[in-house]
Amino acid sequence: MDDKELLKKRLTELAGKSYKCNCFTFTDFLGMSELAEFYEYEKELKFAHPEVYGGPEGFERGVVRFGNPEELGYEEPFPVAILICSPLQEKFADDLGHRDFLGALMNLGVERSVIGDIIVSGKKAYIFCLERIADYICENITSVKHTSVRIERAGEDELPKTQNDSSAEKRIQVQSERLDAVIAKVMNISRSSATEYFRQQKVFVNGRITENTSYMLKNDDAVTVRGFGRFKFAGIEGTSRKGRLNVIIRSF
Numbered sequence: 428m429d430d431k432e433l434l435k436k437r438l439t440e441l442a443g444k445s446y447k448c449n450c451f452t453f454t455d456f457l458g459m460s461e462l463a464e465f466y467e468y469e470k471e472l473k474f475a476h477p478e479v480y481g482g483p484e485g486f487e488r489g490v491v492r493f494g495n496p497e498e499l500g501y502e503e504p505f506p507v508a509i510l511i512c513s514p515l516q517e518k519f520a521d522d523l524g525h526r527d528f529l530g531a532l533m534n535l536g537v538e539r540s541v542i543g544d545i546i547v548s549g550k551k552a553y554i555f556c557l558e559r560i561a562d563y564i565c566e567n568i569t570s571v572k573h574t575s576v577r578i579e580r581a582g583e584d585e586l587p588k589t590q591n592d593s594s595a596e597k598r599i600q601v602q603s604e605r606l607d608a609v610i611a612k613v614m615n616i617s618r619s620s621a622t623e624y625f626r627q628q629k630v631f632v633n634g635r636i637t638e639n640t641s642y643m644l645k646n647d648d649a650v651t652v653r654g655f656g657r658f659k660f661a662g663i664e665g666t667s668r669k670g671r672l673n674v675i676i677r678s679f
Contacts, residue, residue, distance in 0.1 A: 434457075435464070438468060438491070440575065441493050442472045442474070451492060451499065453492050455540035455557065456488045456489065456539075456542060456543045457489060457490070458487070458488055459653055462489055462634055462635075465479070476494060477493050478492050479634070480492065480507060481507075481543050481555065482507075483586060484545075486543070486544050486634070487631075487634075488542075489543070502609075506558040507543065508555070508556055509583060510554040510565065510578050510580060510581060511526060511552070512576050512578045513550070513576060513578075513579075514551075514574050514576055515577060521571075523552070523574060525547055527571050527572050527604075528545050528552045528571055530540070531568055537556075537660040538571070541557040541559070542557075543555030543556060546587065548587035555598040562663075564578060565578045565579065565580070584616055593657070597675075598613075598673055599676055601672050601674055603672065604642060604663070604672065604674070605642070606630070606637070607621045607641070608621075608642040609660065613658055614655060621640075623654075624652050625637070625639075626638070629654060630649070630653075631652075633648060646661065647662075657675060657678070658676050658678045659676070659677040661675035661677045
Protein backbone atom coordinates (compact mmCIF):
# COMPACT_ATOMS: atom_id res chain seq x y z
CA MET A 428 0.00 0.00 0.00
CA ASP A 429 1.54 3.36 -1.05
CA ASP A 430 1.65 6.51 1.08
CA LYS A 431 -1.43 7.98 -0.58
CA GLU A 432 -3.53 4.91 0.22
CA LEU A 433 -2.17 4.76 3.77
CA LEU A 434 -3.17 8.37 4.36
CA LYS A 435 -6.63 7.78 2.91
CA LYS A 436 -7.04 4.74 5.17
CA ARG A 437 -5.98 6.72 8.25
CA LEU A 438 -8.34 9.59 7.45
CA THR A 439 -11.20 7.14 6.94
CA GLU A 440 -10.46 5.47 10.28
CA LEU A 441 -10.40 8.75 12.18
CA ALA A 442 -13.58 10.00 10.51
CA GLY A 443 -15.32 6.71 11.25
CA LYS A 444 -14.23 6.73 14.89
CA SER A 445 -15.47 10.29 15.35
CA TYR A 446 -18.85 9.45 13.80
CA LYS A 447 -19.40 6.15 15.61
CA CYS A 448 -18.06 7.14 19.03
CA ASN A 449 -19.42 10.69 19.07
CA CYS A 450 -16.03 12.21 19.84
CA PHE A 451 -13.43 14.44 18.25
CA THR A 452 -10.47 12.82 16.53
CA PHE A 453 -7.33 14.45 15.17
CA THR A 454 -4.53 13.72 12.75
CA ASP A 455 -0.94 14.73 13.38
CA PHE A 456 0.37 17.60 11.26
CA LEU A 457 -0.02 16.92 7.55
CA GLY A 458 2.38 18.45 5.05
CA MET A 459 1.25 20.31 1.95
CA SER A 460 1.16 17.24 -0.27
CA GLU A 461 -0.79 15.31 2.37
CA LEU A 462 -3.23 18.19 2.80
CA ALA A 463 -3.68 18.25 -0.97
CA GLU A 464 -4.62 14.56 -0.80
CA PHE A 465 -7.02 15.31 2.05
CA TYR A 466 -8.75 18.07 0.08
CA GLU A 467 -9.20 15.70 -2.88
CA TYR A 468 -10.79 13.14 -0.56
CA GLU A 469 -12.67 15.63 1.64
CA LYS A 470 -16.10 15.09 0.10
CA GLU A 471 -16.06 11.44 1.15
CA LEU A 472 -15.34 12.50 4.74
CA LYS A 473 -18.02 15.18 5.03
CA PHE A 474 -20.16 12.95 7.26
CA ALA A 475 -17.60 13.54 10.04
CA HIS A 476 -17.32 17.32 9.47
CA PRO A 477 -13.55 17.66 8.92
CA GLU A 478 -11.83 20.95 9.66
CA VAL A 479 -8.18 21.95 9.24
CA TYR A 480 -6.06 24.20 11.45
CA GLY A 481 -2.38 25.02 11.31
CA GLY A 482 -2.16 28.56 12.59
CA PRO A 483 -2.95 31.91 10.98
CA GLU A 484 -3.68 32.39 7.30
CA GLY A 485 -1.36 30.81 4.80
CA PHE A 486 -0.18 27.87 6.91
CA GLU A 487 1.63 25.07 5.08
CA ARG A 488 1.16 22.27 7.63
CA GLY A 489 -2.12 21.53 9.35
CA VAL A 490 -4.02 19.20 11.66
CA VAL A 491 -7.37 17.76 10.56
CA ARG A 492 -10.10 17.51 13.19
CA PHE A 493 -13.18 15.33 12.77
CA GLY A 494 -16.33 16.09 14.75
CA ASN A 495 -19.03 18.75 14.84
CA PRO A 496 -19.40 20.71 18.14
CA GLU A 497 -23.11 21.25 17.49
CA GLU A 498 -23.75 17.53 17.06
CA LEU A 499 -21.40 16.38 19.82
CA GLY A 500 -22.62 18.97 22.31
CA TYR A 501 -19.17 20.16 23.36
CA GLU A 502 -16.07 21.82 21.97
CA GLU A 503 -12.55 20.42 21.89
CA PRO A 504 -9.81 22.70 20.60
CA PHE A 505 -7.11 21.56 18.22
CA PRO A 506 -4.23 20.04 20.23
CA VAL A 507 -1.80 22.62 18.83
CA ALA A 508 0.58 24.72 20.91
CA ILE A 509 2.49 27.83 19.82
CA LEU A 510 6.01 28.23 21.15
CA ILE A 511 8.25 31.28 20.86
CA CYS A 512 11.99 30.70 20.62
CA SER A 513 14.01 33.78 21.63
CA PRO A 514 17.77 34.35 21.98
CA LEU A 515 19.01 34.92 25.53
CA GLN A 516 21.17 37.79 24.26
CA GLU A 517 19.69 39.19 21.09
CA LYS A 518 22.66 41.37 20.11
CA PHE A 519 24.95 38.32 20.06
CA ALA A 520 22.47 36.01 18.31
CA ASP A 521 23.25 34.41 14.95
CA ASP A 522 21.05 35.12 11.93
CA LEU A 523 18.99 31.95 12.07
CA GLY A 524 16.61 30.63 9.44
CA HIS A 525 13.79 28.11 9.22
CA ARG A 526 16.23 25.27 8.56
CA ASP A 527 18.24 26.07 11.72
CA PHE A 528 15.20 25.93 14.00
CA LEU A 529 13.85 22.80 12.32
CA GLY A 530 17.27 21.18 12.60
CA ALA A 531 17.36 21.83 16.36
CA LEU A 532 13.97 20.14 16.69
CA MET A 533 14.98 17.16 14.59
CA ASN A 534 18.21 16.79 16.60
CA LEU A 535 16.02 16.51 19.66
CA GLY A 536 14.57 13.35 18.16
CA VAL A 537 11.01 14.60 17.60
CA GLU A 538 9.13 13.40 14.55
CA ARG A 539 8.30 15.81 11.73
CA SER A 540 4.62 14.97 12.05
CA VAL A 541 4.38 16.66 15.46
CA ILE A 542 5.79 19.95 14.15
CA GLY A 543 3.78 22.44 12.12
CA ASP A 544 4.86 25.71 10.60
CA ILE A 545 7.87 27.61 11.90
CA ILE A 546 7.56 31.37 11.43
CA VAL A 547 10.87 33.22 11.65
CA SER A 548 10.62 36.90 12.53
CA GLY A 549 13.84 38.76 13.20
CA LYS A 550 15.83 36.87 15.80
CA LYS A 551 12.79 34.93 17.02
CA ALA A 552 10.89 31.90 15.76
CA TYR A 553 7.30 30.92 16.39
CA ILE A 554 6.91 27.14 16.39
CA PHE A 555 3.59 25.31 15.97
CA CYS A 556 3.63 21.83 17.48
CA LEU A 557 1.30 19.22 18.92
CA GLU A 558 0.39 19.86 22.53
CA ARG A 559 1.80 16.52 23.65
CA ILE A 560 5.34 17.50 22.67
CA ALA A 561 5.28 21.20 23.69
CA ASP A 562 6.67 20.87 27.22
CA TYR A 563 9.40 18.49 26.07
CA ILE A 564 10.57 21.03 23.49
CA CYS A 565 10.50 23.89 26.02
CA GLU A 566 12.55 21.91 28.51
CA ASN A 567 15.15 20.45 26.16
CA ILE A 568 16.11 23.00 23.53
CA THR A 569 18.60 25.47 24.97
CA SER A 570 20.47 26.46 21.81
CA VAL A 571 20.03 26.74 18.06
CA LYS A 572 23.38 26.43 16.31
CA HIS A 573 25.65 28.64 18.45
CA THR A 574 22.89 30.81 19.89
CA SER A 575 21.56 30.20 23.41
CA VAL A 576 17.76 30.40 23.43
CA ARG A 577 14.73 30.12 25.64
CA ILE A 578 11.46 28.57 24.49
CA GLU A 579 8.14 29.58 26.03
CA ARG A 580 4.50 29.17 25.21
CA ALA A 581 2.80 31.95 23.28
CA GLY A 582 -0.67 32.88 22.11
CA GLU A 583 -1.83 33.55 18.57
CA ASP A 584 -2.12 37.24 19.47
CA GLU A 585 1.67 37.29 19.96
CA LEU A 586 2.45 36.19 16.40
CA PRO A 587 4.12 38.76 14.12
CA LYS A 588 1.56 40.70 12.12
CA THR A 589 3.36 40.42 8.78
CA GLN A 590 0.13 40.85 6.87
CA ASN A 591 -0.01 44.44 8.16
CA ASP A 592 3.70 45.14 7.81
CA SER A 593 4.40 47.37 4.82
CA SER A 594 8.01 46.11 4.78
CA ALA A 595 6.66 42.71 3.75
CA GLU A 596 4.87 44.26 0.77
CA LYS A 597 6.09 44.77 -2.74
CA ARG A 598 4.45 45.92 -5.94
CA ILE A 599 4.79 44.23 -9.29
CA GLN A 600 3.38 44.79 -12.76
CA VAL A 601 1.77 41.94 -14.68
CA GLN A 602 -0.43 41.57 -17.74
CA SER A 603 -3.13 39.75 -15.77
CA GLU A 604 -3.90 37.99 -12.49
CA ARG A 605 -2.93 34.63 -14.03
CA LEU A 606 -1.17 32.49 -11.47
CA ASP A 607 1.79 31.52 -13.66
CA ALA A 608 2.40 35.14 -14.64
CA VAL A 609 2.36 36.36 -11.04
CA ILE A 610 4.65 33.55 -9.85
CA ALA A 611 7.10 34.29 -12.66
CA LYS A 612 7.21 37.96 -11.73
CA VAL A 613 7.43 37.41 -7.96
CA MET A 614 10.22 34.85 -8.35
CA ASN A 615 11.91 36.74 -11.19
CA ILE A 616 11.89 33.74 -13.53
CA SER A 617 10.52 33.04 -17.00
CA ARG A 618 6.91 31.94 -17.55
CA SER A 619 8.16 28.56 -18.84
CA SER A 620 10.20 28.04 -15.65
CA ALA A 621 7.12 28.86 -13.57
CA THR A 622 5.10 26.34 -15.58
CA GLU A 623 7.61 23.63 -14.65
CA TYR A 624 6.71 24.05 -10.96
CA PHE A 625 3.10 23.29 -11.83
CA ARG A 626 4.16 20.12 -13.65
CA GLN A 627 6.16 19.07 -10.57
CA GLN A 628 3.08 19.70 -8.38
CA LYS A 629 4.88 22.29 -6.27
CA VAL A 630 2.27 25.05 -6.55
CA PHE A 631 -0.45 25.45 -3.92
CA VAL A 632 -3.21 28.03 -3.64
CA ASN A 633 -4.82 28.35 -0.22
CA GLY A 634 -3.26 25.04 0.75
CA ARG A 635 -4.55 23.13 -2.26
CA ILE A 636 -2.29 21.85 -4.99
CA THR A 637 -3.05 23.21 -8.44
CA GLU A 638 -1.80 22.45 -11.93
CA ASN A 639 -3.97 25.15 -13.48
CA THR A 640 -1.48 27.73 -14.73
CA SER A 641 -4.27 30.04 -15.89
CA TYR A 642 -5.99 30.24 -12.49
CA MET A 643 -6.98 33.88 -11.91
CA LEU A 644 -5.83 35.00 -8.50
CA LYS A 645 -8.32 36.67 -6.17
CA ASN A 646 -7.71 39.06 -3.30
CA ASP A 647 -6.09 37.34 -0.28
CA ASP A 648 -5.25 34.13 -2.13
CA ALA A 649 -2.21 32.56 -0.45
CA VAL A 650 0.27 31.02 -2.90
CA THR A 651 3.06 28.61 -2.04
CA VAL A 652 5.71 27.29 -4.39
CA ARG A 653 7.07 24.43 -2.34
CA GLY A 654 10.73 24.85 -1.59
CA PHE A 655 10.82 28.42 -2.91
CA GLY A 656 8.57 30.52 -0.69
CA ARG A 657 5.04 31.82 -0.33
CA PHE A 658 3.14 35.06 -0.75
CA LYS A 659 -0.33 36.55 -0.65
CA PHE A 660 -2.02 38.21 -3.60
CA ALA A 661 -3.18 41.37 -1.83
CA GLY A 662 -5.03 42.94 -4.73
CA ILE A 663 -4.75 45.29 -7.70
CA GLU A 664 -3.76 48.91 -7.21
CA GLY A 665 -4.68 50.34 -10.58
CA THR A 666 -3.05 50.03 -14.00
CA SER A 667 0.05 51.47 -15.61
CA ARG A 668 0.04 53.73 -18.67
CA LYS A 669 0.72 50.67 -20.79
CA GLY A 670 -2.26 48.84 -19.33
CA ARG A 671 -0.36 46.50 -17.03
CA LEU A 672 -1.81 45.72 -13.60
CA ASN A 673 -0.13 47.14 -10.51
CA VAL A 674 -0.38 44.28 -8.03
CA ILE A 675 0.40 44.24 -4.30
CA ILE A 676 2.19 41.14 -3.04
CA ARG A 677 2.73 40.36 0.65
CA SER A 678 5.35 37.81 1.64
CA PHE A 679 4.95 35.77 4.81
